[in-house]
Amino acid sequence: MMASAPEYAREDSPHRNRVVQWFDERFGWERLLAPLRHKTVPVHKLSYWYFLGGMTLFLFMIQVLTGILLLLYYRPSANEAFESVQYVMTQVKFGWLVRSIHSWSANLMIFFAFAHMFSVLFLRAYSKPRELTWLTGMVLLFLALGFGFSGYLLPWNTLAFFATKVGTEITGQVPLIGKPLLIFLRGGEEVTGATLTRFFGFHVALLPGITTMLIAIHILLIQRLGMSVPPGQEAAWNALPAERREMPFFPNFFLRELMAWYIALGVLGVLSAVYPWELGAKADPFVAAPAGIKPEWYFMFMFQTLKLIPAKVGPIDGELLGILGFGLAGLIWVLLPFLGGDRYGRRQVFIRGLGIFALAYMLSMTIYGYVVAK
Amino acid sequence: MMTRITARPLLLLIAASLLLASSSFAAEAQSGTAKSSCVDCHASFPAPTGVTEEQWAADIHGQKGLTCSSCHGGDPKDPSPEGAMSKKAGFRGKPKRNEIPAMCAKCHADGAYMRQYNPSLRTDQLAQYQTSVHGKRLAKADTKVAVCIDCHSVHGIRPAKDPRSTVNPLNVANTCARCHADAAYMKEYKIKTDQFAGYSASAHHDAMTVRGDLSAPTCTTCHGNHGAAPPGVASVENVCSTCHVFQAQLFDTSPHKAAFAAMGAGSCITCHSNHRITHPTDQLIGTSNEAVCTNCHAAGDPGFAAAARIHDDLGKLDDALKSSEQVLDQAERSGMEVSQARLEEAQGRDSLIKARVTIHSFQPGKVEQDTQAGMKIAEKTHQAGLQALAERDYRRKGLGLSLITIVAVLIGLRMYIRQIESRNQSGGT
Amino acid sequence: MQHAETANRPEPARRRLMQFLLGGGLLASAASFLYPIVRYLVPPAAVDLGGDSVVAAKVGELKVNSGKIFRFGSRPGLLVYTSEGEYRAMSAVCTHLNCTVQYRSDVREVWCACHNGFYDLNGRNVAGPPPRPLDSYDVHVNGDDVVVSRRRGA
Numbered sequence: 001m002m003a004s005a006p007e008y009a010r011e012d013s014p015h016r017n018r019v020v021q022w023f024d025e026r027f028g029w030e031r032l033l034a035p036l037r038h039k040t041v042p043v044h045k046l047s048y049w050y051f052l053g054g055m056t057l058f059l060f061m062i063q064v065l066t067g068i069l070l071l072l073y074y075r076p077s078a079n080e081a082f083e084s085v086q087y088v089m090t091q092v093k094f095g096w097l098v099r100s101i102h103s104w105s106a107n108l109m110i111f112f113a114f115a116h117m118f119s120v121l122f123l124r125a126y127s128k129p130r131e132l133t134w135l136t137g138m139v140l141l142f143l144a145l146g147f148g149f150s151g152y153l154l155p156w157n158t159l160a161f162f163a164t165k166v167g168t169e170i171t172g173q174v175p176l177i178g179k180p181l182l183i184f185l186r187g188g189e190e191v192t193g194a195t196l197t198r199f200f201g202f203h204v205a206l207l208p209g210i211t212t213m214l215i216a217i218h219i220l221l222i223q224r225l226g227m228s229v230p231p232g233q234e235a236a237w238n239a240l241p242a243e244r245r246e247m248p249f250f251p252n253f254f255l256r257e258l259m260a261w262y263i264a265l266g267v268l269g270v271l272s273a274v275y276p277w278e279l280g281a282k283a284d285p286f287v288a289a290p291a292g293i294k295p296e297w298y299f300m301f302m303f304q305t306l307k308l309i310p311a312k313v314g315p316i317d318g319e320l321l322g323i324l325g326f327g328l329a330g331l332i333w334v335l336l337p338f339l340g341g342d343r344y345g346r347r348q349v350f351i352r353g354l355g356i357f358a359l360a361y362m363l364s365m366t367i368y369g370y371v372v373a374k
Numbered sequence: 375m376m377t378r379i380t381a382r383p384l385l386l387l388i389a390a391s392l393l394l395a396s397s398s399f400a401a402e403a404q405s406g407t408a409k410s411s412c413v414d415c416h417a418s419f420p421a422p423t424g425v426t427e428e429q430w431a432a433d434i435h436g437q438k439g440l441t442c443s444s445c446h447g448g449d450p451k452d453p454s455p456e457g458a459m460s461k462k463a464g465f466r467g468k469p470k471r472n473e474i475p476a477m478c479a480k481c482h483a484d485g486a487y488m489r490q491y492n493p494s495l496r497t498d499q500l501a502q503y504q505t506s507v508h509g510k511r512l513a514k515a516d517t518k519v520a521v522c523i524d525c526h527s528v529h530g531i532r533p534a535k536d537p538r539s540t541v542n543p544l545n546v547a548n549t550c551a552r553c554h555a556d557a558a559y560m561k562e563y564k565i566k567t568d569q570f571a572g573y574s575a576s577a578h579h580d581a582m583t584v585r586g587d588l589s590a591p592t593c594t595t596c597h598g599n600h601g602a603a604p605p606g607v608a609s610v611e612n613v614c615s616t617c618h619v620f621q622a623q624l625f626d627t628s629p630h631k632a633a634f635a636a637m638g639a640g641s642c643i644t645c646h647s648n649h650r651i652t653h654p655t656d657q658l659i660g661t662s663n664e665a666v667c668t669n670c671h672a673a674g675d676p677g678f679a680a681a682a683r684i685h686d687d688l689g690k691l692d693d694a695l696k697s698s699e700q701v702l703d704q705a706e707r708s709g710m711e712v713s714q715a716r717l718e719e720a721q722g723r724d725s726l727i728k729a730r731v732t733i734h735s736f737q738p739g740k741v742e743q744d745t746q747a748g749m750k751i752a753e754k755t756h757q758a759g760l761q762a763l764a765e766r767d768y769r770r771k772g773l774g775l776s777l778i779t780i781v782a783v784l785i786g787l788r789m790y791i792r793q794i795e796s797r798n799q800s801g802g803t
Numbered sequence: 804m805q806h807a808e809t810a811n812r813p814e815p816a817r818r819r820l821m822q823f824l825l826g827g828g829l830l831a832s833a834a835s836f837l838y839p840i841v842r843y844l845v846p847p848a849a850v851d852l853g854g855d856s857v858v859a860a861k862v863g864e865l866k867v868n869s870g871k872i873f874r875f876g877s878r879p880g881l882l883v884y885t886s887e888g889e890y891r892a893m894s895a896v897c898t899h900l901n902c903t904v905q906y907r908s909d910v911r912e913v914w915c916a917c918h919n920g921f922y923d924l925n926g927r928n929v930a931g932p933p934p935r936p937l938d939s940y941d942v943h944v945n946g947d948d949v950v951v952s953r954r955r956g957a
Contacts, residue, residue, distance in 0.1 A: 080855070090711030092847055093842035094840075097769075097843075098839070255787055265836075269773050273772075274773075581934075712877075717878065720903065723901065724901075728916065772835075780828075785824050786824030786827075790825055793818065
């Protein structure tokens with residue numbers, strides 16, 4: 001009994017901690033957390049990619065914290081939303097900091113979510129037995145985009161209003177379910193105060209609820225299945241087991257992760273103080289849309305694609321074709337683990353090619369949308 | 375005794391005559407105007423003798439129930455041309471041009487008659503016309519000048535407030551320009567024909583057509599409509615000052631009033647022109663090439679110095695306001711709250727606008743009073759902007775401190791990791 | 804074992820430096836994160852009524868037949884207490900060239916000093932260059948405050 005008692009309970013241990021012991025006698029968490037002490041992270045030249053998931057999680061936690069702080073002052077009605085954000089930016093002490101961090105961290109979180117997804121793709125961490133991790137991860141990515149889209153409207157400025165108008169308009173083009181979906185999203189036929197209230201509900205209640213559950217499942221799966229090793233490295237280690245390097249998660253990897261998180265905090269601080277997020281002008285539904293309305297960068301590649309497709313492709317409406325195309329691409333992406341076959345098989349090369357194409361396409365379309373198409 | 379056999383034809387006869395009667399009723403009721411036989415032929419003629427029912431229905435006289443015979447005489451009920459247009463029926467035919475004003479005035483100068491139709495319509499048009507250049511020349515047998523129908527059109531006359539009317543404010547200039555912009559037509563009168571072109575480039579034209587202000591001046595506003603005549607040089611200021619009150623009041627206190635009167639120069643138009651009155655800019659006053667002052671003033675005379683001083687004052691205030699606006703824009707973009715300063719900025723601009731009116735006193739001292747007030751405000755708002763920027767810099771300093779602590783943590787973590795790992799490596803496991 | 808002994812003794816100076824940097828840094832950085840959050844949680848003195856309404860004056864501040872310029876966002880507004888004892892409020896930005904208008908108690912109309920424009924107490928432009936009426940606002944008295952708010956549109 002004594003030998004298996006935890007450090008903080010053993011009387012002769014320098015790590016004796018009565019408080020923790022008291023809680024453990026009531027929660028019994030030692031048994032739950034014990035495996036974590038033994039969790040290891042493989043060490044190889046591609047190990048740095050392991051940070052991306054944790055970074056996305058950290059930024060999400062920043063969003064939750066700053067979001068709750070913003071909730072103390074934000075008012076989700078068309079009459080007051082813009083003014084309440086203005087109030088936060090100008091009257092509330094450090095309100096500018098909280099709001100700018102929230103806006104910057106949102107963008108960084110989505111960036112890291114994409115980077116994490118692509119790194120998992122190229123390092124083939126989606127193969128059996130990690131299909132469900134990939135699935136939950138893809139849904140989390142879509143939820144992150146949903147967070148971005150719904151949150152963008154909340155300040156109720158001109159850009160946000162028209163970006164939402166255009167975005168929901170495109171959604172309305174989906175065959176069969178498009179119109180009901182548009183009405184559901186907008187809370188009516190047009191973008192109004194009802195849309196704002198609805199998006200607010202999505203942004204602070206619905207999406208966080210679902211996201212939290214999925215993150216829990218996602219992390220649980222990772223803990224159960226351990227960290228995946230890239231196929232090449234795995235093969236090398238199988239040949240020479242003595243070469244295998246592992247690092248304990250606590251404290252070694254976690255300390256490194258903490259460093260990454262602190263760097264992220266520093267970056268957020270610099271961005272917020274040097275490039276504070278703009279207020280813009282209050283949305284006026286009766287004014288014509290300003291020229292050159294663009295969506296946020298993470299939607300730009302889709303938006304630009306739709307703009308480039310000709311109005312009619314054969315008998316089919318061009319925009320519809322684009323939407324269906326992206327829908328199909330999304331579906332294939334979600335189902336990748338099931339299409340890839342064996343982890344070391346030839347089909348994996350095809351998937352890597354697909355990944356490279358997708359990444360290149362998204363990057364070039366985004367750049368095109370901002371630089372070329374003024 | 376009616377038998378069944380004779381009843382049917384009789385019924386048919388009654389029905390037919392009823393139909394005929396009702397159709398002629400209908401014909402009268404349809405046009406809403408008294409049916410005149412004139413249109414039977416004249417509807418199919420080309421202009422100028424052609425007049426359709428449709429045209430006449432658009433005419434205000436037609437709508438009030440007048441017919442062809444009201445002006446032309448004759449018998450509108452007689453279907454034959456000889457009967458309808460007979461002298462016996464009082465047919466006057468096409469009136470001679472110099473008879474037209476009197477003909478229209480038969481009704482329009484009759485107060486009791488016009489009261490039946492529109493009690494608030496003026497009835498002095500003929501009297502006014504007789505004082506006008508057009509009227510006076512017509513009396514001297516010049517039939518080239520405008521008579522009633524030239525401006526009001528004929529057979530399709532609409533009231534002035536109808537936007538389609540030739541005498542609606544929106545269309546007045548075009549109507550006058552039909553003759554007054556025609557160099558060939560106006561050749562013998564030896565007056566210029568550039569007025570319409572000048573007016574079309576003017577701020578007044580802009581106000582009406584671009585800003586939609588129907589009260590903006592057009593030809594008739596300054597020249598009169600029925601009593602049209604150019605205002606004499608002595609009365610130009612009176613005409614302009616009906617709207618531009620302050621400028622006239624200030625001008626009256628200025629040295630230019632006496633000077634211009636002595637020169638026989640029209641007060642306002644000497645600097646602003648009469649028809650091509652463009653939006654004045656600060657360049658209009660001063661000593662540069664674009665300024666009008668140098669047309670009379672030369673270097674060395676007090677007027678030249680005054681013009682230079684006024685121009686400088688305006689320029690300085692404009693620059694101060696612009697630079698204060700820039701600083702406030704910068705602060706606002708950085709997320710700072712500057713609405714109070716913006717409010718005061720607006721008041722600063724008020725001073726500049728007032729100063730641009732005070733110019734008409736042509737006394738630098740008076741202009742300076744306005745610009746000084748504005749400069750004080752611009753200085754204040756500029757300071758507010760700089761303060762906002764200072765607050766922004768304070769934030770960056772705070773950020774700097776925070777970054778230092780973060781770097782300390784990063785270095786500390788690095789060292790800690792190295793320490794525990796070197797321990798582990800050699801310690802085994 | 805030998806390795807362990809030598810390696811288990813990182814120089815005391817280094818160790819102390821590391822502890823100082825890490826401990827001190829964590830403390831200081833935590834403070835630099837918490838300080839703004841705590842200040843943020845304290846509500847500011849200026850109560851936000853939303854951008855659509857503002858307290859323009861206190862009851863009794865304005866004499867009968869007089870007016871006052873107040874701030875509405877970053878634009879001036881005009882509050883008039885008429886000779887009938889009624890409050891009227893409208894934008895004070897002249898629709899001609901944006902000068903600030905004022906209330907003239909002698910003619911009981913709103914006047915713009917820049918170019919002699921006049922508006923009636925409903926904001927309608929009645930004389931001079933202004934091409935459009937002034938936007939009128941709703942006024943209601945809330946206890947001691949005279950509150951001006953934008954007209955609620957459809």
